[in-house]
Amino acid sequence: SGTSGNLSVGPDDLSDLDDPNSGDLLRLPSNWITDWRRLFDFGSAGRTDLAVPAVEFNVAKRIDTLLVDPLTTLPTGTFEGRGKPAPPPLHRNLAFRNLARAGMVELATGPQLAAQMGIRPLTEQQIVDGAGGARLTGLTAAERAELVAHTPLWFYILREAEVNANHPGLLTGVGGRLVAEVFHRSIDGSRISIIREPGWRPTLPAHRAGSFTMADLLLFAFENDANRLNPLGDGPLPAAGGGPRP
Structure with a gap:
């Protein structure tokens, strides 16, 4: 807002x-408003007329331990809102906020969860040096040992994705397990889900038999209407209240 x-x-x-x-x-x-063409591949769903050039497709950035500049200086309004004083500069840094919150609620560390989940932990070199991300230089021997033994969970998950040799930049290990379990628990806790009816299969129309994608769902929801999937068209945005499209 x-x-x-x-x-x-x-x-x-x-x-x-x-x-x-x-x-x-x-x-x-x-x-x-969302231009759905830039978020999902409609070409794979048989609608090549809705496919946008690769340079215009909104792909996610790789997950690693580096922050884009805006996340080091979050908007002042994300703290107290209107009429409140601006927070100290350090408090506007997303990394500081995530690490501070983890300490406040006593989150388990990355190595603790890796041990609990039976996942091979990151090595000391992976934690400290990474693979093209943040390099933690200048640490004393004591600080290095403390970091390796008690790596903050948020940093640990980012580092896991960064050093993921098979799929660089994608969640794996502890991070992948946490995200998967959140979705699985949501499905498992629902009274109406595929867990309750394992034989259920999608019955809505799909481009490929036996496969039902998000693009198929959007085409059905918006009645295959290109103007509803991209309500603003491809021209310039109106001057009043204009802004970047997602």
């Missing part, structure tokens, strides 16, 4: 983008 920053800044002047007390737009503009 607009309480996290100014959503009505001009196209050239971004000086007040980080100021939650400026601007009067409190909700996201209605033309900040």
Whole structure:
């Protein structure tokens, strides 16, 4: 919402983008809508007319221990909202916030969960040096030993993905198990799920028999209408309340 920053800044002047007390737009503009063509491959679902050039496809960045610059300076409005003082600069760093929160709620460390799950732990070299990510240089022997023995869970999961030799940048080990268990538990706890009816198969139309993808679901939900999957078209956005498309 607009309480996290100014959503009505001009196209050239971004000086007040980080100021939650400026601007009067409190909700996201209605033309900040999803262009589904950029998120899912409709070509694989038989709709090559909905496929966008590779350079326009919104692919996820690899998971590693590096942060893009905006995440080192989060908007002031993500803390207290309007009318509140700005937090100290360090508190606006996502890495600091994640590590501090983990300590506050006493999360288990990466090595602890690896042992609990029976997963081969990262080596000392993998934790400290990684593979093209953050290099933890300048540590004393005591600090290095402490880090290796009690690696914060968030950092550990990022490092696992970074050093994933088979699929670099993808979750694996502890991180992959945690995410999988969250989804599995949600399905398992539902009264209506494939766990309750293991013989169930999708009956909605799909491009390939025996396969039902997110693109198939979106085509069905939006009645195969290209204008509904991409309501803004490919032209420039309106000037008022305009902004980047997802």
